[in-house]
Amino acid sequence: MIDDDADIRLLLRELLERSGYVVDEAKDGRAGLRRLFTNAPALVILDVTMPALDGYQTLERIRDLSDVPVLMLTARTQELEKVRGLSAGADDYVAKPFGRQELLARVQALLRRTGGKTEVVEAYRDGFAQIDYAQRQVKVQGREVQLTPLEFKLLSAFVQNPNHVLSRDRLLELVWGDPYGVSGDQVKLYVGYLRRKLVPDAPESAPIETVRGFGYRYRPHDS
Secondary structure, eight states: OBOSOHHHHHHHHHHHHHTTOOOOOBSSHHHHHHHHHHSOOSOEEEESOOSSSOHHHHHHHHHHHBOOOEEEEESOOOHHHHHHHHHTTOSEEEESSOOHHHHHHHHHHHHHHHTTOOOBOOEEEOSSEEEETTTTEEEETTEEEOOOHHHHHHHHHHHTSTTOEEOHHHHIIIIISOSSSSOTHHHHHHHHHHHHHHOTTOGGGSSEEEETTTEEEEOOOOO
């Protein structure tokens, strides 16, 4: 659980441990991300309003690293806030103050859905690109490349699905979080941006192929 309120962390720890769960806690987003690496959890309970790295920013980093189920916990009850969290990759959303039995039921439902098994992706490497997910650092054949958060997510979607054709709608879902609320032209535009960032002198040589009529495919280079 990641929450800057010590009283909430204490309440959640007591509630969850009484139900038989092993609980690890962090007081902010950065500490929570470090915990994700050192002790991959079966579930994350994530507060929205935190200093430095808020819940949405932390969730974005988590989704770069893992598909671990995330339950967002917040005092913000407006519908748009819930939609924002779910669209960003949260699996469920509970408003404070919360009912203890409801929270436990939602935790149990999420764990049943995933079987409690998750993986944390720390890095990627092939003969063309290296990605350090913790540092959000990308290198292409030894040269550091500065990507925007959206370009980073797009590259991550490609390298995590090597040799698979990803349709425009699938990329909108993986990268933008919504296959319907964003114009499909954005995919073509950002694939072009990404190719130029990866290989400025010859973007067409970047290992992201256009599969006409279907989408795009990343062809990893041999190491």
